[in-house]
Amino acid sequence: MRNASVARSRLQPRWTGWLFISIAVLLICAFYFYPMIQALLLSFKTGTGAQIHYTGFDNYERLFSDKVFKTALKNTFLFLIIQVPVMIVLALFISVLLNDSKLKFKGFFRTAIFLPCVTSLVAYSVVFKYLFGNDGLINKLFLNLHLIHDPIQWITDPFWAKITIIIAITWRWTGYNMIFYLSALQNIDNSIYEAARIDGASPIRQFFKITVPLLKPIILFTSITSTIGTLQLFDEVVNITKGGPGNATMSISQYIYNLSFKYTPDFGYAATVSYSIVVLIILLSFIQFKAAGDSK
Template identity: 40%
Template sequence: MKSRTKRKITPWLFLAPFLAAFLIFMAYPTVYSIVLSFMKFQAGKYTFFGLRNFRFLFTDPLFGKAIVNTLIILVIQVPLQTLLALILANFLNLQRLRLKGLFRMFTFMPVLVDTISYSIVFLLLFNNNTDAIVNGFLGLFGVQPLQWMNVGYLAKSVIVVAVTWRWTGYNAVIILGGLQNISAELYEAASIDGASKVRQFFAVTLPGVKPVLTFSVVLSINGILQLFAEPNLITKGGPVNQTLTIVQYLYNTGFGSFNFGVASAGAYILAVMIGIFSFIQLRLTKED
């Protein structure tokens, strides 16, 4: 083999394992699912179904319910989580804080916990029984046991609390990285100018962490739009589909009813929703 030809082939040989994995596990499933979204399984084979899968989804009340449920959780959970993460990140960034490494480790640890394990724990915490931990604690203050899994807004609140507990520390660490990049000279200059701590927060801290804060919010929104494990394990979409999310609907449609055409179409509707939300967020914050 000529040396010139060898130089041309060598880079592709190094790229070959990645390209093979990409084609098999990314490109092929993506193209296949696009094709599948226009198909329907009839008489033992797939036949072309056009846009009727998409039309069905836009007219299905249950899919609309799943979208509304997901958006309600998003509107409550993302701002709450972002606020708590911002507060926690500022605490971890304090100069006088001792054992910073230990605190940061404990802050990040919830995201390392297995999803199934922590979902089971939250299911036990918010059980409907009077001897459940949360109901038992509320009973100390004379509050009657709450039917967490039988009331729609209570079940949604359990999902919000569970997701917030797991991901707040993760986002706090992301924001902490932005805080550490803010020059101490800016705070000194603001202090000399007579700015209070509150004024410094809005004039120095928030602009300084804006890029990472935007990144954190976009990640959080995308995560909620794809929420599946927690409602599936804790509430199972109940009561009466009050916590049914978009991905849970797609899972039930694809692997419950074996209607993969509708499920694939719904997946691309979700992808468009994620793209729209991300675009709006980046435009509002004027981030590239």
């Protein structure tokens, strides 16, 4: 009898723990995994309304010959390979500066740089649209400083439209990554830097030989999250350039939206394009893990 009561007392904490997380697990399954499975099944269908039916891999075959999808994919990758490295390096540089114990008003600077992250995506996108308009503040400033002779077509020129999107994303998300680096820097023992200074290491050498290696896990984390965010880019493109001019800035997420709600609704093919983002995220995350030398 005593052994049975001991066994029950040992099992009780386990069941209590499962009871606490059961509601969260059910909600995650209902609102995350179930829609994901349904979207995967939907990607094998075509048609509208009650006329939807299975077509096998037709949607996936269409994907490889879709010129609009290829354009959206190229644009998204262009944003990715330019904006993510710039943002990561900038966030790392700013975090090192703001971690200096001799710097005054650190709280103000940290808040100011992080503040764009909590602004509304739509609101800040609209502000950027007007700032970079033909008669916007940026063009007026450059004209007054005599840096340009004619207004730059930030929104209507394919090249400058891409630059505008990259600037907007970098402005909003640099502070987000900066917070992670600041948290990690404050956990590095100052005695490591003191020993390096005694050995004659310059600040630049300390940065590359101490700071960067110790921040490697955080750099990997922010690189992956930034990659995922850029592959899902939507609000900035829709509100600043509307994907134009001529699909020059259309992202994959905007193309999914157009397939679902703007063009003739084709939810099956939209689900197929959605799963292309899933595949890209998995592949790029795997590559980043390998490039960082993480074998786990």
